[in-house]
Amino acid sequence: MEKKKLLVLLPVILGIAIGFGYTYYSTGIGAGITWVSGTEYQGGEPGSAIIRVTDVFGRPITVNGCNITIYYPDGSVWIDDQAMTARNPPGTYVYQFTTPFDKVGNYHEYVACEVQLPGGRTVTIYNDKSFHVSQALSLINDTASAQIRIIS
Numbered sequence: 410m411e412k413k414k415l416l417v418l419l420p421v422i423l424g425i426a427i428g429f430g431y432t433y434y435s436t437g438i439g440a441g442i443t444w445v446s447g448t449e450y451q452g453g454e455p456g457s458a459i460i461r462v463t464d465v466f467g468r469p470i471t472v473n474g475c476n477i478t479i480y481y482p483d484g485s486v487w488i489d490d491q492a493m494t495a496r497n498p499p500g501t502y503v504y505q506f507t508t509p510f511d512k513v514g515n516y517h518e519y520v521a522c523e524v525q526l527p528g529g530r531t532v533t534i535y536n537d538k539s540f541h542v543s544q545a546l547s548l549i550n551d552t553a554s555a556q557i558r559i560i561s
Contacts, residue, residue: 439465440524442475442536445501450542452510458493460536461500462522469500471525477504482514482542493520513544 446459458479462472472495479488487509493502502522519537526532 440470440526440532440534441465442520442522442534444536444538446540447538448540450508450540452508452513452542452544454508456506456508456540458504458506458518458520459496460493460502460520460522462502462524462534463500469498472500472502473523473525473531475502475520475522478519479506480517480519481509481512482516483512484517487516508542513542515539515541 441463443461443463444459445461446457448456450456458477460475462470462475464470475493476490477488477493478486478490481487488504488506491504493504495501496503502520508516517537517539519535521533521535523531523533
């Protein structure tokens with residue numbers, strides 16, 4: 410009797426697992442953006458946003474393009490919907506910038522990537538994070554590079 414129940418339930422459980430797996434991958438949930446960069450900057454310093462686009466197993470997937478928007482600390486747009494550049498290793502995308510001198514605080518980075526799923530379907534996936542431009546870091550750097558002259 411137990412073997413019959415198992416033989417009936419096994420295909421049902423397997424079908425459910427396959428259905429969830431297909432839905433997970435085909436809807437784009439199986440694709441993800443991981444941030445590689447993240448740092449503290451001083452005003453006027455070169456910086457970069459670096460991401461990796463992968464499947465659930467960490468393997469790079471086909472990407473039609475990734476764009477980035479970066480917002481000032483006050484929420485206004487600083488960099489608007491700019492294309493990121495593909496780099497090595499595969500699945501890596503980069504956008505380089507120079508931080509503003511005059512606006513310190515937390516900058517919000519927002520990335521959208523159009524990915525190709527199995528079967529040719531494309532979806533757009535999103536991710537965001539922030540970086541900080543520090544006045545204190547700029548002051549420490551300025552103080553460290555200052556020359557003191559003693560006049561007697």
